[in-house]
Amino acid sequence: MSPTITPNEEHTALKEIASIFLEDIQPQFCSLGTCVYAAVLASQTLTEIGINHYLSHVDSYLFPADRIQPGSLTRKNLPRSRWVRCFSTSRSVDGYGMPGNNGTFRGHLIIETDNFLVDLSALQFDTPGYQVRTFGHLIVPLANLEEVEHGVWSVPIPLGRYLFCDAERPVNPASLKDVEELFRPIIPECVRRVRQAMNGGVPGELVCADT
Numbered sequence: 001m002s003p004t005i006t007p008n009e010e011h012t013a014l015k016e017i018a019s020i021f022l023e024d025i026q027p028q029f030c031s032l033g034t035c036v037y038a039a040v041l042a043s044q045t046l047t048e049i050g051i052n053h054y055l056s057h058v059d060s061y062l063f064p065a066d067r068i069q070p071g072s073l074t075r076k077n078l079p080r081s082r083w084v085r086c087f088s089t090s091r092s093v094d095g096y097g098m099p100g101n102n103g104t105f106r107g108h109l110i111i112e113t114d115n116f117l118v119d120l121s122a123l124q125f126d127t128p129g130y131q132v133r134t135f136g137h138l139i140v141p142l143a144n145l146e147e148v149e150h151g152v153w154s155v156p157i158p159l160g161r162y163l164f165c166d167a168e169r170p171v172n173p174a175s176l177k178d179v180e181e182l183f184r185p186i187i188p189e190c191v192r193r194v195r196q197a198m199n200g201g202v203p204g205e206l207v208c209a210d211t
Contacts, residue, residue, distance in 0.1 A: 017118075021041055039110065040179045042111045051113055052114050053118075059107050064131040065160055087106070089106045105175070115142060118139055119138040122134040122138045125162065132161075135158055151166065
């Protein structure tokens with residue numbers, strides 16, 4: 001992170017990026033499975049602001065709280081009878097290739113900065129019927145993540161359990177360059193809004209490119 005940007009300012013920047021995505025970008029899609037779009041928007045904006053970050057391709061699993069038992073948290077022991085949603089690249093996990101992986105990109109894409117885990121498309125995990133609630137995006141201090149087993153991390157959510165690990169079969173999304181080009185025209189306006197928010201101002205509305 002730039003030495004001139006404090007963790008509090010970084011958090012403000014991330015909240016504004018989340019606002020841009022959830023209010024101006026997400027509604028243009030008929031599906032909530034938009035992690036590539038969310039991650040690219042955040043990455044391009046953070047790059048221009050000067051906040052260190054990287055894209056992380058992960059395997060994600062969502063559980064009701066009562067389905068997690070000691071000793072059941074390793075990558076190869078996450079049976080379908082316990083998780084309710086799975087975005088995985090692993091052939092060793094029941095449900096590989098399930099529709100929740102959106103067909104063209106398996107697994108899940110998040111952003112990690114020096115201070116926060118950022119999952120702007122976490123609303124797709126919200127499954128109230130199975131006692132899993134996220135209620136929207138997640139901007140979580142890294143110190144609040146819990147390594148429940150080697151390489152398996154738990155992300156605090158309002159209800160249920162959200163576990164992730166590095167993607168077993170990591171790839172770059174085939175659409176990555178296309179999405180980068182799609183967002184390039186609006187990134188200057190995103191940066192303006194984020195800088196204004198970081199300076200305590202009230203950002204204006206973003207005029208989005210057609211998707």
